[in-house]
Amino acid sequence: MNSIEHRAVSNSRGRRLNRDEDEDDEDEDNDMSAWEKAYTDERSWESLQEDESGLLRPIDNTSIYHAQYRRRIRSISSTSTSARIQKGLIRYIYVVMDFSRAAAEMDFKPSRMAVVAKHVEAFVREFFDQNPLSQIGLVAIKDGVSHCLTDMGGSPESHIKALMKKLECSGDASLQNALELVHECLNQIPSYGHREVIILYSALSTCDPGDIMETIQKCKKSKIRCSILGLSAEMFICKHICQETGGSYAIALDEFHLKELLLEHAPPPPAIAEYAIANLIKMGFPQRAAEGVVSICVCHKEAKVGAGYTCPKCKARVCELPTECRICGLTLVSSPHLARSYHHLFPITPFDEVSFPNRKIAGQKSYETCFGCMHNLMDPGTGSGYCVTCPKCKKYFCLDCDIYIHESLHNCPGCESLRHSNSINAGG
Amino acid sequence: MAPIASKLYTDDVSLVVLLLDTNPYFWTSSSSSSLSFSHFISHVLSFVNSILLLNQLNQVVIIATGHNTCGYIYDSSLSSVSSSISANESSGDAKMPAFCSEVLKSLEDFVKNDESLSSVDAGNGVGSSLLSGSLSMALCYVQRVFRTGPLHPQPRILCLHGSPDGPEQYVAVMNSIFSAQRSMVPVDSCVIGAQHSAFLQQASYITGGVYLKPQYLDGLFQYLSTVFATDLHSRKFIQLPKPVGVDFRASCFCHKNTIDMGYICSVCLSIFCMPHKKCSTCGSEYGQAQSDASTLSGQKRKEPS
Numbered sequence: 001m002n003s004i005e006h007r008a009v010s011n012s013r014g015r016r017l018n019r020d021e022d023e024d025d026e027d028e029d030n031d032m033s034a035w036e037k038a039y040t041d042e043r044s045w046e047s048l049q050e051d052e053s054g055l056l057r058p059i060d061n062t063s064i065y066h067a068q069y070r071r072r073i074r075s076i077s078s079t080s081t082s083a084r085i086q087k088g089l090i091r092y093i094y095v096v097m098d099f100s101r102a103a104a105e106m107d108f109k110p111s112r113m114a115v116v117a118k119h120v121e122a123f124v125r126e127f128f129d130q131n132p133l134s135q136i137g138l139v140a141i142k143d144g145v146s147h148c149l150t151d152m153g154g155s156p157e158s159h160i161k162a163l164m165k166k167l168e169c170s171g172d173a174s175l176q177n178a179l180e181l182v183h184e185c186l187n188q189i190p191s192y193g194h195r196e197v198i199i200l201y202s203a204l205s206t207c208d209p210g211d212i213m214e215t216i217q218k219c220k221k222s223k224i225r226c227s228i229l230g231l232s233a234e235m236f237i238c239k240h241i242c243q244e245t246g247g248s249y250a251i252a253l254d255e256f257h258l259k260e261l262l263l264e265h266a267p268p269p270p271a272i273a274e275y276a277i278a279n280l281i282k283m284g285f286p287q288r289a290a291e292g293v294v295s296i297c298v299c300h301k302e303a304k305v306g307a308g309y310t311c312p313k314c315k316a317r318v319c320e321l322p323t324e325c326r327i328c329g330l331t332l333v334s335s336p337h338l339a340r341s342y343h344h345l346f347p348i349t350p351f352d353e354v355s356f357p358n359r360k361i362a363g364q365k366s367y368e369t370c371f372g373c374m375h376n377l378m379d380p381g382t383g384s385g386y387c388v389t390c391p392k393c394k395k396y397f398c399l400d401c402d403i404y405i406h407e408s409l410h411n412c413p414g415c416e417s418l419r420h421s422n423s424i425n426a427g428g
Numbered sequence: 429m430a431p432i433a434s435k436l437y438t439d440d441v442s443l444v445v446l447l448l449d450t451n452p453y454f455w456t457s458s459s460s461s462s463l464s465f466s467h468f469i470s471h472v473l474s475f476v477n478s479i480l481l482l483n484q485l486n487q488v489v490i491i492a493t494g495h496n497t498c499g500y501i502y503d504s505s506l507s508s509v510s511s512s513i514s515a516n517e518s519s520g521d522a523k524m525p526a527f528c529s530e531v532l533k534s535l536e537d538f539v540k541n542d543e544s545l546s547s548v549d550a551g552n553g554v555g556s557s558l559l560s561g562s563l564s565m566a567l568c569y570v571q572r573v574f575r576t577g578p579l580h581p582q583p584r585i586l587c588l589h590g591s592p593d594g595p596e597q598y599v600a601v602m603n604s605i606f607s608a609q610r611s612m613v614p615v616d617s618c619v620i621g622a623q624h625s626a627f628l629q630q631a632s633y634i635t636g637g638v639y640l641k642p643q644y645l646d647g648l649f650q651y652l653s654t655v656f657a658t659d660l661h662s663r664k665f666i667q668l669p670k671p672v673g674v675d676f677r678a679s680c681f682c683h684k685n686t687i688d689m690g691y692i693c694s695v696c697l698s699i700f701c702m703p704h705k706k707c708s709t710c711g712s713e714y715g716q717a718q719s720d721a722s723t724l725s726g727q728k729r730k731e732p733s
Contacts, residue, residue: 088695129610192694193694276694278695278714280691280700281692281693282690283690283691286676287688288674288676313689335699336630336634338697339598339602340602340606345696346599373569373572400575404571405568409564409603409607411560411564411603412564416498416600417497417498417564418496418561419495
């Protein structure tokens with residue numbers, strides 16, 4: 001249906017008052033001039049703010065973005081103050097999408113369903129990037145029942161393909177059915193894995209066949225952490241589920257917020273001893289088969305030339321890593337898969353902010369450029385008025401490098417280019 | 429001037445970030461005997477010059493990888509136009525081009541600085557150089573180029589490396605490799621040392637770059653110009669060295685043995701070659717004996733069939 005603003009606009013032109021809403025929808029293009037549409041679609045007034053003297057100014061996005069990021073970094077570092085960080089690096093997660101009637105609502109453009117699908121796709125990619133040894137399954141709720149779109153698996157492409165294949169929504173949503181299905185699937189996974197569910201819920205009601213409270217207790221007993229992202233309004237039952245199972249509950253204000261909330265689930269959560277039992281897992285490190293060797297792979301049952309991996313236990317041939325050998329059940333990984341997760345365990349310390357006057361007193365040449373990218377820190381064009389410094393190596397960095405270093409690189413270039421300051425020692 | 433220039437950023441304009449290994453322990457060791465540092469530098473300078481001549485918008489950044497520190501040596505976008513591909517190169521035939529003298533000057537400063545930072549204890553055999561540091565700096569620079577807007581030269585990183593890998597840098601180097609992979613920056617590597625570098629093999633394999641260990645270092649310039657001078661777009665059309673087998677086997681944390689099969693701590697992913705009661709890295713105690721776990725996973729596998 002239409003957004004409220006839109007309806008207000010059309011109502012104010014008295015002659016169109018008696019139109020019914022469906023017709024109004026179809027004729028949206030004729031109904032509004034292009035300039036009006038620009039306002040209802042883009043909400044440009046939201047990117048303005050009032051300064052001290054009452055003047056309207058565009059919001060400085062870069063500084064806000066950086067401030068948000070600093071807050072996030074600080075909150076992460078404050079929670080992980082203990083000397084040894086333990087994270088749940090092996091996760092088994094089900095993403096439940098509500099494709100009931102409510103998902104057809106158009107308050108998110110073009111519809112809730114399309115927006116959810118788009119961001120789940122991004123989430124799946126990000127998730128596997130950050131948790132290479134984890135697995136995801138997709139579940140959809142439709143017509144009061146839930147069904148698996150994909151089974152637990154480690155290949156992002158197959159999930160995304162299945163997700164995009166049929167996007168349609170109808171009927172009611174049922175939280176209980178979704179939880180029951182997920183509970184059944186997650187009960188089979190090994191005890192060292194962290195079991196999680198993320199529900200993207202559009203509906204404002206749940207249509208359940210039985211007592212949902214029993215289901216919640218069952219999930220709690222199986223140590224399944226349920227998190228819910230609401231797209232409409234807060235619901236008691238959702239909050240209750242999250243509280244009981246130790247998950248988080250949040251309502252998305254807009255598309256950007258939804259994306260942020262969803263991606264917050266991508267980094268591994270801190271390991272809670274009672275949720276998963278620490279264990280040694282037997283894994284194999286297969287070698288790449290020599291080029292030009294023909295063998296039959298166990299995953300597709302086809303003869304393939306070259307490019308494959310050989311299970312060290314049963315010598316079966318698999319095409320992709322990480323996977324589980326179909327013959328002997330050995331988990332097969334390569335060392336880069338493990339290394340991809342190490343940065344969660346050795347996070348770099350947040351940098352300290354330095355304002356310009358301090359640096360002028362110090363007045364040395366090396367302080368003028370960012371150590372990472374050689375960007376001139378004294379350049380007035382950067383505008384934000386301060387730069388950051390690493391507490392360990394005391395090198396200065398520009399704000400953009402600060403974000404890149406903490407979000408993507410996970411190395412401090414300054415510390416890495418100093419011998420003896422390398423505290424990281426995980427070996428290889 | 430700037431908007432016209434940005435229009436010309438076609439897909440064959442390159443930004444090459446060159447990482448030079450200046451580790452004095454490597455260059456004085458016997459493994460580098462076939463190529464002296466001064467010869468190496470002259471090969472590299474000709475190579476840099478040829479990249480800059482291939483396209484007037486091409487950009488080269490040189491970062492030195494030392495034993496104790498890393499630093500920027502040269503940035504072709506910073507040096508004045510007259511000096512980069514200099515006019516006096518043709519006129520003053522006895523004089524060195526301004527670009528070369530600039531590189532040599534800052535290289536000398538860097539090596540002096542590197543030496544001053546060295547400590548006494550580091551002298552056992554050939555030490556590693558700080559590859560993780562220079563890779564991180566190169567990636568920061570590349571990110572800065574990405575930030576300039578949708579039109580920018582196509583970046584790639586070329587490591588000219590000779591020193592052996594430093595195991596203590598493993599995590600940092602892998603972090604850099606994954607970050608390069610995410611931003612789709614290929615890491616090319618040309619190994620001038622005696623042994624293959626496992627770090628650089630993985631770096632080039634994961635990021636889609638070229639890994640090469642030239643057989644005859646006397647002809648280094650020829651290797652560089654034929655393999656590494658071509659821009660990313662033209663690479664599709666030429667026959668590049670085939671990736672050799674990359675060893676993705678892991679080495680265990682307890683004995684540093686390379687293993688086929690091992691035990692992974694479910695909390696911190698440390699690798700062990702035999703079962704332990706307690707993880708030495710993260711301190712978690714394992715609740716279940718390994719035999720239980722294997723039967724459990726065996727049961728789990730039987731269920732669906």
